[in-house]
Amino acid sequence: MQAFIYQAQSARVIFGSGTGGQLADEAARLGLKRLLILCTPGQTALAERAREWAGERAVGVFAGATMHTPVDVTERALVAVRDLHADGVVSIGGGSTIGLGKAIALRTDLPQIVLPTTYAGSEMTPILGETKDGRKTTQRSPKILPETVIYDVDLSRSLSPRISALSAFNAIAHAVEALYAPDTNPVISLMAEEGIRTLVATLPRLIEFPDDPAIRSGMLYGAWLCSCCLGSTTMGLHHKLCHTLGGAFDLPHAETHTVVLPYVMEFNAPAIPDAMARLSAAMNTGDPVNSLLALGRLCRVPAALKDIGMPEEGIGRAVRQLLENPYVNPRPLDAAVLTELLERAWSGAGSRTSG
Numbered sequence: 290m291q292a293f294i295y296q297a298q299s300a301r302v303i304f305g306s307g308t309g310g311q312l313a314d315e316a317a318r319l320g321l322k323r324l325l326i327l328c329t330p331g332q333t334a335l336a337e338r339a340r341e342w343a344g345e346r347a348v349g350v351f352a353g354a355t356m357h358t359p360v361d362v363t364e365r366a367l368v369a370v371r372d373l374h375a376d377g378v379v380s381i382g383g384g385s386t387i388g389l390g391k392a393i394a395l396r397t398d399l400p401q402i403v404l405p406t407t408y409a410g411s412e413m414t415p416i417l418g419e420t421k422d423g424r425k426t427t428q429r430s431p432k433i434l435p436e437t438v439i440y441d442v443d444l445s446r447s448l449s450p451r452i453s454a455l456s457a458f459n460a461i462a463h464a465v466e467a468l469y470a471p472d473t474n475p476v477i478s479l480m481a482e483e484g485i486r487t488l489v490a491t492l493p494r495l496i497e498f499p500d501d502p503a504i505r506s507g508m509l510y511g512a513w514l515c516s517c518c519l520g521s522t523t524m525g526l527h528h529k530l531c532h533t534l535g536g537a538f539d540l541p542h543a544e545t546h547t548v549v550l551p552y553v554m555e556f557n558a559p560a561i562p563d564a565m566a567r568l569s570a571a572m573n574t575g576d577p578v579n580s581l582l583a584l585g586r587l588c589r590v591p592a593a594l595k596d597i598g599m600p601e602e603g604i605g606r607a608v609r610q611l612l613e614n615p616y617v618n619p620r621p622l623d624a625a626v627l628t629e630l631l632e633r634a635w636s637g638a639g640s641r642t643s644g
């Protein structure tokens with residue numbers, strides 16, 4: 290056994306069906322009396338449910354959350370926080386909404402209660418990615434980690450099969466990179482394997498039976514495990530690449546993760562035999578890269594960056610941005626390998642061994 294450090298995350302987690310109804314009790318537990326509820330413009334119905342659950346503790350709704358957490362949106366939300374004298378925020382929605390809650394918490398230290406409705410996994414991490422002037426920068430702080438996470442399986446039932454699948458690939462990416470992270474540990478590796486195993490096994494059934502509560506429960510359980518992996522380890526090339534592309538070209542987050550992951554896995558594979566063995570076990574396959582690509586085809590998710598809005602001439606700019614801030618990755622990176630990898634992902638070339 291190699292030496293390791295394990296640091297447990299301090300978030301309180303409530304998991305089940307109908308658990309949203311515990312929102313007022315959880316707010317009381319944190320001593321919160323004036324909650325500002327956050328959502329995206331398209332999710333006001335969800336915010337209304339949270340408002341009902343919070344009862345007299347809800348003082349307002351800010352429905353302006355946007356993907357990639359633009360700083361100008363945070364500044365507008367902070368005005369609402371001050372005007373309403375909020376003493377806590379409730380984020381109900383996917384990573385876009387959760388990102389806004391985190392950005393507010395970073396600046397105000399207000400406690401956060403999160404009700405995640407996608408599988409993107411931001412809720413269990415002390416990480417915030419913010420966008421300003423076309424650049425996404427990421428930071429970690431204990432202030433960013435939500436205090437309480439209420440996983441209510443029922444909230445994810447309205448996610449379409451397509452968004453569910455994309456979000457699940459995003460979750461799988463967290464666990465994959467945790468398996469070879471420089472600060473991984475045995476507990477996180479177990480969570481990563483179990484998270485990948487659960488999502489890969491459940492996803493095909495979800496596409497067929499998207500409203501099945503047991504299947505939704507499995508998906509959310511897998512997503513939670515993958516989220517823990519993200520929050521506890523340092524991500525490598527895959528996450529760096531997706532953040533760079535998302536910030537520079539405003540690409541959709543989950544789609545970008547879905548397209549890029551098989552290419553990064555294939556690139557890193559020769560340098561991560563242990564992680565690939567764990568991936569093979571978790572996915573029940575001898576060929577994790579091609580199995581992942583096949584799962585993507587089954588779920589009909591995009592397979593090329595060109596199909597999700599990336600301009601081909603943007604490859605050079607992305608490579609330059611990636612090389613500006615070096616970071617840990619199992620295989621060394623330079624302009625040539627990054628360009629080739631991005632060209633393959635841009636065109637949707639598939640794996641080198643696909644036949």
Ligand code: NAD
Pocket residue numbers: 329331332355356357358382383384385386388406407408409410411412414416417418444445446447448449452456459519542543
């Ligand atoms: P999102 O919140 O924008 O949601 C994706 C889509 O799902 C949207 O179209 C949304 O309207 C829809 N949706 C959400 N909940 C729904 C529901 N209950 N029913 C129907 N539709 C629903 O995006 P996301 O993929 O969840 O998260 C992406 C964002 O989160 C990005 O900004 C990313 O950077 C951030 N993120 C951050 C971390 C972190 O640790 N900091 C981790 C993962 C993702």
